[in-house]
Amino acid sequence: DGGITQSPKYLFRKEGQNVTLSCEQNLNHDAMYWYRQDPGQGLRLIYYSQIVNDFQKGDIAEGYSVSREKKESFPLTVTSAQKNPTAFYLCASSTQPTRNTEAFFGQGTRLTVV
């Protein structure tokens, strides 16, 4: 089955730790995205990548880092510099930058700071 897979589904982080969220797609999509979802705030773009080995900051990139070494994979690292990381994180992909094409979303990772 084609799709986009995020893991883990739930993740707990201690204060001061870095954690990495996985996102893999087998849709042969060029563009990939990371969003953060908080209650009542919709989705906010963290980072996006239009092609392998290239990525751009979104609206709330501070405290996050990404890599795009393979077309299929776009992992997100939440660093200790992110002061309020508890949120639901969504990865998405599309055939081209989502100006006029729909994005496909993973099932999300819920990150909680303990």
Place this chain on the structure above:
Amino acid sequence: AQSVAQPEDQVNVAEGNPLTVKCTYSVSGNPYLFWYVQYPNRGLQFLLKYITGDNLVKGSYGFEAEFNKSQTSFHLKKPSALVSDSALYFCAGSSGSARQLTFGSGTQLTVLP
């Protein structure tokens, strides 16, 4: 800067009645508009999009949306609501000059049996 607004946090409707979830947008240039639905603790699922052409767009699960340029709106509609339509709905927009989608804050739709 582009923006998308969903003025209602919550919409309640009785099963069998028509439903409307509102969305207004502000983008430079021609807008590209999308509706997505999210069930609890899940990712977003694409419902429909307006790129160009007919102002009435039909999508998945019997949903449709009407693009109104003069009112800068893209309201989501369904003639007869189902309890299973209860979910969180997001409107999103972009344009030819934009580099990313902008999402609204979401509207929780509850269909009452």
